[in-house]
Amino acid sequence: MSKARKPWIVGITGASGVVYGVELCRELLRQRIPVHLIVTDAGWRVLKDELGWDTSDRTAELRAQLDPDEGLLTLHPVRDVGASVASGSFLTSGMVIVPCSMGTLSAVARGASDNLLERAADVVLKEGRPLLLVPRETPLHAIHLENMLILARSGVKIIPAMPGFYHQPRSLEDIVRFLVGKILDMMDVEHDMYTRWGAHTNESISDTDRPD
Incomplete structure (x- = not known):
């Protein structure tokens, strides 16, 4: 019998771009990777405003949208500080916050646990597990950048929601899948979310010519 896969924690905050978090959850669940999801109150507001979700019964809507069967x-309710994922003894593969608001990014950078x-x-940080933050804000001021630098120096992966276009996206879905694919790369999760640079050519690619 194969060993059960350790879950990933996914956080969704009130930054714009909530579709990235939803698409990431769907792909992980499609691959039968367990997800422990935490949505902030502002995150629920954005789910309603940007995706039109019915948030009157949050649990039922999440089940219907992400994991019906x-x-x-x-x-996990965001106020449940006694949940399993609040302890380092609960084993996970790591955590992704997507999208990550600047308020949440600041709190993580300062070690807050409110x-x-x-x-x-x-x-996740204290246990040395992967922590990935996907900020979606523009423009950025010095405090935003300083907080990101603090986190990067602590080993956190910062993946700004900056889609590439070398894969020639034809739809909004293509743009979303590109960014989610970049997140999955940092999670070391295999995927086919987008066509990689050079995948359909035999030409050699120099470091100076290769897109990020």
Whole structure:
């Protein structure tokens, strides 16, 4: 019998771009990778405003949208600081916050643990597990940049929501899948979310010519 795969924690905050977090969850669940999901109150607002979700019954909507049959999704209320993911003894593969608001990014950079999302991120950091933040904000001021530098120096992967266009996207879905694919690369999760540079050519590519 194959060993069960350790879950990933996914946090969704109130930054614009909530579709990235939703698409990431869908791909992980499609690959039968368990997901422990934490959505902030502002995140729920953006799910309603940007995707039109019915948030009157949050758990039911999440089940319907992400995990109707498989039972691989665990939703944790953001105020439940006693949840499993609040402890380092609960084994996970790591955590992704996508999209990550600048408020949450600041809290993680300062080691705050005022809610479960912040506490889970702090636990992942202290346990030396992968922590990935996907900020979606523009323009950025000096405090934003300094907080990102603090996190990067602590080993956090910062993946700004900056889609590439060398894969010639034809739809908004293509742009979303590109960024989610970049996140999955940093998670070391195989995927076919987009066509990689050079995948359909035999030409050699120099370092100076290769897109990020």
